[in-house]
Amino acid sequence: MPLQDAPSLLTLLWSPLTVVTAADGDRRGGQIAVGAFAASIVPAQPRLLVQIQKRNHTNELIEASGRFAVHVINREQWEWVRHWGFRSQTEVDKFEGVGWREGPEGLPILDGVVGWLACRVVNWMDGGDMAIWLADVFEAERCSGEQPIRWHEVQQVLPPVWAEEYGRKLGHDVPDSGRRMAELSEAPRWRVEG
Numbered sequence: 001m002p003l004q005d006a007p008s009l010l011t012l013l014w015s016p017l018t019v020v021t022a023a024d025g026d027r028r029g030g031q032i033a034v035g036a037f038a039a040s041i042v043p044a045q046p047r048l049l050v051q052i053q054k055r056n057h058t059n060e061l062i063e064a065s066g067r068f069a070v071h072v073i074n075r076e077q078w079e080w081v082r083h084w085g086f087r088s089q090t091e092v093d094k095f096e097g098v099g100w101r102e103g104p105e106g107l108p109i110l111d112g113v114v115g116w117l118a119c120r121v122v123n124w125m126d127g128g129d130m131a132i133w134l135a136d137v138f139e140a141e142r143c144s145g146e147q148p149i150r151w152h153e154v155q156q157v158l159p160p161v162w163a164e165e166y167g168r169k170l171g172h173d174v175p176d177s178g179r180r181m182a183e184l185s186e187a188p189r190w191r192v193e194g
């Protein structure tokens with residue numbers, strides 16, 4: 001099978017766990033992402049890119065505001081995979097019970113993380129099911145020297161009922177992505193206003 005080994009190899013490329021937050025006016029949201037990557041070799045002009053599913057509430061906020069924040073989370077925060085990654089802000093207010101504050105340009109900044117980067121979109125690419133956002137980092141803070149955590153480490157401690165819950169979510173999301181992947185728009189390049 002020519003593709004048999006591809007999924008397991010591709011998971012090796014996933015980033016450490018991040019929570020991507022965004023806001024548009026009074027609306028705010030956030031989600032787990034393992035698709036967050038450094039995208040600049042110029043220290044004075046830091047950039048990154050994130051891959052965000054277009055069906056996600058967080059993506060709607062990024063599209064509306066052109067801003068997002070990426071939080072690198074630590075090993076003690078592994079339970080956040082369920083909190084931020086299994087359900088949508090449209091179903092539950094994920095900010096309730098979590099320490100956070102309004103940060104630069106109104107971005108929600110979470111407490112207790114390894115660090116965060118506030119980002120302004122410069123361009124995007126349509127992946128059909130996902131949007132790939134390229135952004136300038138305009139403010140950042142390294143909050144602690146703690147280590148980030150990766151999905152394979154979380155899987156070792158994930159309660160079976162949580163694994164089943166995530167499996168059910170993937171049972172919906174994977175076929176939906178498969179259908180959407182061919183639906184590429186001829187979207188114009190992102191234009192930053194002001």
Ligand SMILES: Cc1cc2nc3c(=O)[nH]c(=O)nc-3n(C[C@H](O)[C@H](O)[C@H](O)COP(=O)(O)O)c2cc1C
Pocket residue numbers: 029030031032033034035036051052053055056057058059081082084085086087088089090151166
């Ligand atoms: C381990 C893990 C990694 C994930 N990585 C991504 C990712 O890189 N990009 C993405 O769009 N969704 C990713 N997700 C799924 C979103 O976090 C999830 O769909 C979330 O419920 C979306 O929330 P929202 O609708 O409030 O934005 C991941 C979920 C988990 C559990």
